[in-house]
Amino acid sequence: MRKIVMNISLFSNGLRSVAVAAVLALAPAASAETLKIEHSSGVTDVEKNPKTVLVYDFGMLETLDMLGVAVAGVPGSAIPPALEKYKSDDFPKIGTLFEPDYEAVNAAEPDLIIVGGRSQSKYAELAKLAPTIDLTSDDKDLIGSVKKNAAILGLIFGKEVEIKAASDKLDGSIEKLRGVAKGAGSGLVLLTTGGKISAYGKGSRFGEIHDIFGVEPADPKLQVATHGQAVSYEYILETNPDWIFVVDRDAAIGQEGQPAAALLDNELVRQTKAWKNERVIYLDSAKLYLTSSGLKSEQDIVDQLTEALSKK
Incomplete structure (x- = not known):
């Protein structure tokens, strides 16, 4: 042979x-x-x-x-x-x-x-x-x-x-997104689950939003951690991002829990620039949390972000 x-x-x-x-x-x-x-x-x-x-x-x-x-x-x-x-x-x-x-x-x-x-x-x-x-x-x-x-x-x-x-x-779409993200302002990625909120920054599991897609991090000092950094409503207001990107883990895995939209409808969050300018973006949580290793999910994530940021 x-x-x-x-x-x-x-x-x-x-x-x-x-x-x-x-x-x-x-x-x-x-x-x-x-x-x-x-x-x-x-x-x-x-x-x-x-x-x-x-x-x-x-x-x-x-x-x-x-x-x-x-x-x-x-x-x-x-x-x-x-x-x-x-x-x-x-x-x-x-x-x-x-x-x-x-x-x-x-x-x-x-x-x-x-x-x-x-x-x-x-x-x-x-x-x-x-x-x-x-x-x-x-x-x-x-x-x-x-x-x-x-x-x-x-x-x-x-x-x-x-x-x-x-x-x-996907490469072409990412280049387009980076162009749209440039000058769009700062962003903060939040994950909600079980009534709690965690923030994710550069280098984290959702860090592609900053590291690859070019959205300026609202808090460059966020620690990189597998489960993010637990944060409060006060932190969100203090950080005061131009954009808030939300991942609802409970919805992603089909688990009962307080919806992210209800959890974030808070007096302090409503004072942020993101909320006042209708820039709280509820991402496709299943794609971010469960299938982001797939080529199609990454394309869909990029497309959703491009559409959202294009309305700046």
Whole structure:
């Protein structure tokens, strides 16, 4: 059997070049092509166009859905509205983002398992059962890693052209957003959950709004923390941003709780420049919180911000 090793450069856009080594085994005509995939937790040999695919990351599920790739198993809870169809019994449930159902995984006899983000910690156990890749995005290079992971899926499923087109579109949209954000004023990102409010700044899980999209941070000194920095109404007024961007976690995960709009309808918040000028923007929380690792969600986030900031 003869093997040819190829370095395939998928595309480069100034953020990051994506290179994946593909190994093609030239034996009988029926032999499957095998790709050597580099990912966040190592290197895995993956069969080209795998038939039975299990997915433990909603951003990656969104990308596969966009590409028209069928999946054989998905998490059984917290499925976001944009992926509503996967709640159907037509799609076997394989546990949750945090805890796989290993019996269901074994029964599915998968050709490929995809983890990422919240399911990353289960990579080692799942990799014992079937070829597994970890497509966790990198908060320090979010857009670069989102495009890289999408490119990996494009390579595996023969959808490179579609991924490149979507990535190029996202690049152009980000440039447009940066132009709109310039001079738009300061912004403060708030997450609400369980009646509490947290703020997120540069370098945080929602830091792309400042770091990539160019919105001036209202509080440059905000500490970077996984769950943000707990803040009060007094803090919001003292910071007095031109824009407030709101992520409602309870709404994102389908959990009962006080809606963000009601929580922020407070005497002190109403005194901020953002409130007075009708610049409190309720972002698509499911996309920010659950699927921002997906190429389509990032495009939708950029489009929503561009539309909002264009009304400055």
